[in-house]
Amino acid sequence: MPRSSPALDRSRPPEPGEIRPFHLPAVGEDRLPQGLELRVLREARVPLVSGCLVLDAGEASLDGDRAGLAVITGDALQGGTEVRSGAELALALEQLGTSLNISTGWDATTLSFTCTAERLEPTLALLAEVVRRPSFPSDEVDRVRRQRLAAIRQRLMDPGSLADDEADRVLFPLDHPYHRPLAGTETTIRRVTPDHAREWVEARYRPGRGGLVLVGDLDIVEADRLVRRQFGDWEGTPEPRGELPAVVPPRPRPVVVVHRPGAVQTELRLVYPGPGRKHPDRLSLQVANAILGGAFTSRLNLNLRERHGFTYGVRSNFTHRRRGGLFLLSTAVETRVTAAALRETMGELDRFVAEGPDDAEVARARDYLAGVFPLRMETTGQLAARIAELLIHDLPMDEYHLYRDRIREVTREGALQAFRAHVDPASIPIVLCGDAEALTGELEALDLGPVEVRLPTELQDAEEA
Amino acid sequence: MLSTEAQVHTLANGLTVVLAPDTLTPVVAVNLWYGVGSRNERPGRTGFAHLFEHMMFQGSAHVPKNRHFEVVEQAGGSLNASTWFDRTNYFETLPSHHLELALWLESDRMGWLPEAMDEEKLENQRGVVLNERMQRYENQPYGDWDERIQRLVFPPDHPYHHTVIGSVEDISSASLADVEDFFRTYYVPGNAVLTLVGDLDPGRALEAVERWFGGIPGGDAPPAIPGHPDPGPHIGGTQRDRVEADVPLPRIYLGARIPPFSHEDFYAADVATSVLADGRASRLYQRLVREEGVAKDVGAFAFPLLHGRSFLLAWVTGYPGADPAVLEEGLVREMESMADVSADEVARAVALEETRLIRQVEQLASRADLLSMHQLYFGDALRLNGEVDRLRSVTPEAVRRFAAADLGPQNRAIVTYVPREEL
Numbered sequence: 001m002p003r004s005s006p007a008l009d010r011s012r013p014p015e016p017g018e019i020r021p022f023h024l025p026a027v028g029e030d031r032l033p034q035g036l037e038l039r040v041l042r043e044a045r046v047p048l049v050s051g052c053l054v055l056d057a058g059e060a061s062l063d064g065d066r067a068g069l070a071v072i073t074g075d076a077l078q079g080g081t082e083v084r085s086g087a088e089l090a091l092a093l094e095q096l097g098t099s100l101n102i103s104t105g106w107d108a109t110t111l112s113f114t115c116t117a118e119r120l121e122p123t124l125a126l127l128a129e130v131v132r133r134p135s136f137p138s139d140e141v142d143r144v145r146r147q148r149l150a151a152i153r154q155r156l157m158d159p160g161s162l163a164d165d166e167a168d169r170v171l172f173p174l175d176h177p178y179h180r181p182l183a184g185t186e187t188t189i190r191r192v193t194p195d196h197a198r199e200w201v202e203a204r205y206r207p208g209r210g211g212l213v214l215v216g217d218l219d220i221v222e223a224d225r226l227v228r229r230q231f232g233d234w235e236g237t238p239e240p241r242g243e244l245p246a247v248v249p250p251r252p253r254p255v256v257v258v259h260r261p262g263a264v265q266t267e268l269r270l271v272y273p274g275p276g277r278k279h280p281d282r283l284s285l286q287v288a289n290a291i292l293g294g295a296f297t298s299r300l301n302l303n304l305r306e307r308h309g310f311t312y313g314v315r316s317n318f319t320h321r322r323r324g325g326l327f328l329l330s331t332a333v334e335t336r337v338t339a340a341a342l343r344e345t346m347g348e349l350d351r352f353v354a355e356g357p358d359d360a361e362v363a364r365a366r367d368y369l370a371g372v373f374p375l376r377m378e379t380t381g382q383l384a385a386r387i388a389e390l391l392i393h394d395l396p397m398d399e400y401h402l403y404r405d406r407i408r409e410v411t412r413e414g415a416l417q418a419f420r421a422h423v424d425p426a427s428i429p430i431v432l433c434g435d436a437e438a439l440t441g442e443l444e445a446l447d448l449g450p451v452e453v454r455l456p457t458e459l460q461d462a463e464e465a
Numbered sequence: 466m467l468s469t470e471a472q473v474h475t476l477a478n479g480l481t482v483v484l485a486p487d488t489l490t491p492v493v494a495v496n497l498w499y500g501v502g503s504r505n506e507r508p509g510r511t512g513f514a515h516l517f518e519h520m521m522f523q524g525s526a527h528v529p530k531n532r533h534f535e536v537v538e539q540a541g542g543s544l545n546a547s548t549w550f551d552r553t554n555y556f557e558t559l560p561s562h563h564l565e566l567a568l569w570l571e572s573d574r575m576g577w578l579p580e581a582m583d584e585e586k587l588e589n590q591r592g593v594v595l596n597e598r599m600q601r602y603e604n605q606p607y608g609d610w611d612e613r614i615q616r617l618v619f620p621p622d623h624p625y626h627h628t629v630i631g632s633v634e635d636i637s638s639a640s641l642a643d644v645e646d647f648f649r650t651y652y653v654p655g656n657a658v659l660t661l662v663g664d665l666d667p668g669r670a671l672e673a674v675e676r677w678f679g680g681i682p683g684g685d686a687p688p689a690i691p692g693h694p695d696p697g698p699h700i701g702g703t704q705r706d707r708v709e710a711d712v713p714l715p716r717i718y719l720g721a722r723i724p725p726f727s728h729e730d731f732y733a734a735d736v737a738t739s740v741l742a743d744g745r746a747s748r749l750y751q752r753l754v755r756e757e758g759v760a761k762d763v764g765a766f767a768f769p770l771l772h773g774r775s776f777l778l779a780w781v782t783g784y785p786g787a788d789p790a791v792l793e794e795g796l797v798r799e800m801e802s803m804a805d806v807s808a809d810e811v812a813r814a815v816a817l818e819e820t821r822l823i824r825q826v827e828q829l830a831s832r833a834d835l836l837s838m839h840q841l842y843f844g845d846a847l848r849l850n851g852e853v854d855r856l857r858s859v860t861p862e863a864v865r866r867f868a869a870a871d872l873g874p875q876n877r878a879i880v881t882y883v884p885r886e887e888l
Contacts, residue, residue: 008676010527010577013536014569017562020491020664045489046827048820078745086755090745095809097816099744114824143758150714150761150784157606157713265596265604296534296544306531309592312600332600334592364539371541374490375558379827 022374022404027387027397028220032228034235036207039387039397040223041215043380049216050114050380052388053127056238057204058107059184060177060323066196067177068184070204072144073197074104077111079140082133086140089130098123100130106182107322108392109205114381117217121226128230131205136194148189155181156456160332162258163267163433166454170254170429171271171326176245178324208237211391215380244323247273253427253449258456259436266338266434270316270329270345272423277320277393284418285318287410290365291357292316292348292419293329297364299348304331310341318422322393327423335435339442342430346448349425356416365415370404467826467850471660471836472667478683479655482674483836483846485662487829493663495567496556496833497575498841500687501651502549503631504624504772507691509638512594512631515548516639517647519590521555522546526577530586533570540566548629551771552841558830561664565673571659572677575652579645587641595637598630606712607882617704617878618720618776622692625770653684658840662833695773698722699876706880713884714761715783717792719800720878723777723871726769726842729855733867734777736859738765739814740806741779741799746813748803753781753795760792771842777871789881797877803868808861815856822852 028040059070078100080086093099098115111131115123155161165181172179183189212231214223249272275281286294293300293316300314314331329349333341357365377383377400390399432439436453443451471485503514524530537544542559557567602608612628619626659678661670699722724730742749742765749763765779779800783792825831826849840846 008680010569010573014565016540016566017564019560019562022491022560045487046823048823048827087746087751090751091813094744094746094813094817097820099817114820116820116823139758140755143755146758146784147761150782153713153785154606157711159604263604265599295538297531297538302531305593306589309589310596312593312597332596332604334596334599364535367541368538369541371560372543373541374492374560375541375543378490378492378829379824381824 024377024401028223029397030220030224032207032231034207035209035237036231036234037211037391038220038224038227039211039213039391040218040220041383041387042217042219043215043383044217047117047217048114048380049117049120049214049218050384051112051124051127052213052384053111053131054211054388054391055109055205056209057109057200058105059182060106060244060321061204061241062177064175064177064180065188067180067188068148069192069196069200070109071104071183072141072148072189072192073200074102074109075144075148076136076141076197077102077130077134079144080135080137081129082135083129086137089126093123093126096123100127106177110388112381112384120218124226124230132234134201136197138194141192141194141197145189145192148183149186151183152186159260159263159265159267159433162260162456163269163431166256166258166433167269167271167328167429167431170256170431171249171273172247173245176247178326204238206236206238207231207234211388213384213387213391215384215387247324249273249424249427249429251427253429255430255443255449255451256432257436257439257443257451257453258431258433259453260433260456261435261437263434264335265332266335266432266439267332268330268338268342268345269431270428271431272327272428274318274325274327274422275320276322276324278395279320281418281422282320283407284410284414285422286369287362287365287407288357288415288419289316289318290368291361291415292352295365295368299352300329300345303344303348304333304341308337308341308344310334310337335438338432338434338439339446342443343446346425349428353420353423353425357412359412362410362412362415366408366410369407373403467823467853469826469832469836469847469850471846473840473846474671476654476675476679478679478681479653480678481658481840482671483658483660483840484665484667484670485660485832485836486665486667487662488664491561491664492558492829493561493564493661493665494556494558494829494833495564495571496554496660496662496830496837497571498658498837499553499652500551500656500841501553502551503627503629504550504690505651505687506627506631509635510643511627511635512629513635513639513643513647514553515629515631516590516594516636517644518546518548518553519594520582520587520644521574521578523586523590524581525574526580527573528570528581536566537570542567550625550629552838554834554837556830556834564661564665564670565677568673568677572681575654575657575678576681578648578652582641582644584641587639587644591636591639595633598633598636602630606710607716610718610880613706613708613880614718614720614778614878617706617880618700618722620696623696624690624692624694624772625776649684651687653687654678654681655683656687658837660833660837660840660846662836663829690772696722698774699871700878701875703874703877703879708880708882709885710882711885712882714785715787715789715792715884716882717781717789717796718880719779719796721777721871721876722774723767725771725773725775727771730863730867731767731769731775732855732859733863734871735767736811736814736818736856737803737864737867738767738777738779739818740803740810740864741765743814743817748799748810749779749781749796752799757795759783759787759795789883793879793881800868800872803872804865806861806864806868811859811861811864815859818856819853
């Protein structure tokens, strides 16, 4: 057996060295006369600049019959501008070694890029051209529509997506935007025309309540000059968003099986309504969730994976949107152990809510969350995306500077009370995607609620009805 | 463009240590590459390198099961590992004052793993790995594409003929004796590179590495890789596999043998894949997605593999009801016409790859991974700094030559997925 030096005690972790301070530079702030918020963070590790332009143009602003319009518009935005075809635009960006990533969520449309610092000015000019002067050629809109329709078909055959989509449908009422898939349904996607996209841009691609974030080796003065040149005369503010309907979990607790004949595994979801991004319980819930299912050494993962070998992994998390959100627990387990895995999962949830975590678990979760926080704020791209998130949720720019202190203030009692207030294991809806013939008998025997079997094709039909 | 600074040291037991200070944030990335992967697996034990990687998290003589993840997470670190054809890597990123914690954990499992192994842990991780296989392969549309394409591109006695995940039968029959044997054969200091990047003092870091790893005996050089590494430059025709399966859309995967990562022509192949499918101005996107509208999505990638030949992969997904023959015709046409690629196309592709490379180097963990790779594969961590120049020196003529030589029908494997039934 190998020997180590006598002074070395291998039996316990070495003492940490002296803790080193973590300073996130302050975010430079400015607002252009027409309302565009500018945020700049100086970061000079590499000669790159990352940018994010956020627009108050999310899917949640749309009525159900127009679902998918924001997503299709975002997809088709690079189809061409008043002065360039889509192909010419792509070439112009990519010859600069960059590309524009456009993503549309419930709360915003975000255009992001990373370029080398010396190419920032021409990149910003192209960004402005895309946002302010899109042309939406009909063949491009048509293609984007066809791609999204094909993607629906892909989701219908992907067990994880089937389970996710069904979980949203089970949890949120029919008149709530989160009930539907983010990118819309077959029916609503087919309806979108180039004129709809133009109207959407006219109404919501506006500087008011929007923002531009730049992270890299530049300061607010220089950024301000560059940004004003492209966006200084951009005007308008989108209509404010309305309230969303309240979400009450359905009773009795549904246990829905999306049938996938012969599936070797079951995708399992437990889902519950959750609070929005600004809710004061957010950090207490993060600590509670880290202990329950938000880390590798969470109770759920140690049980389902490391004790029983039922799964490759299990995770839970709270997703916070500007208005409301959800708690989602996800795993994929071998078909024959599905009922056993669900019983263990319910057992862990019940025990967590009944007894709560112990002090050591809370201390470990706090240290984990505070410690990994800077690891996720490392690159210009990550920083720009995180600051963009603050703009989307209308939060102060010192949120991240205060995060580590705030997370360390969360107590055992606070974490437990918050979790109890937001998640009720006795009524949490359960969705499974797997072989219903193999599952229903055992699920009924667990007696968690009425078991209902649905077919993937029915899901789509229900939307069209 | 790239100017990473690093020192390279070798301990008496053969462990190579790469140290790259960067004190901008109080974070350190610890990255350990072992020169073992699925290429080293013998017949009947496919998937074992990966199963072994899982066993490395089951504790070692001084670290109980689950403790490894617990202490790193409590320290505010993130960690993982991955197994690939030519290597297995283990990595932690953590606040820099916890550097020694990672050294403790990594050295303990490098030196003292077998003592902690038992049947229960193996049984548990077999279950986890089989579930990983189900989740990623069996229960996933197109999940077996790599099995099918590798089988066609490489002959049965080549180390890249089988996949990293391996077969269910082989994973199920792995024993504790296999674990110990694999450990003694491949997990020796001389077959590993330890890279530390971030907030560290090189002198003190090297001392700490010596303290934790210095007592591990060197061991013998690993045996030769099983099978025959050089399959010849080309597949020798067009090999086909048509699959009717539960897939939503028709899709074509095309594979071709290309020069290995160690050959300068690899970079021409790499740039060729970017010309083909990187970005919206790429050939496949521009022609098949945008102009002709026959493809929903396209992609291409040159695998950086070492032994004999590597392989290039390209794919095209069609819309519902599309004729796979039309997809294949379009894909093949664009690949063959690479023999007249223009200088502008190459310049665009190189510009995109440059930005991507700088973004990888920006992140401590991926910089550490790249340094480990260049050190383990080429014996020179700082070879990383030449990557931009290697890309820039790829001429249009070199891409044309590569396309003419390696992208024709004499060197082609085609796997065609057709939806079993219309939805």
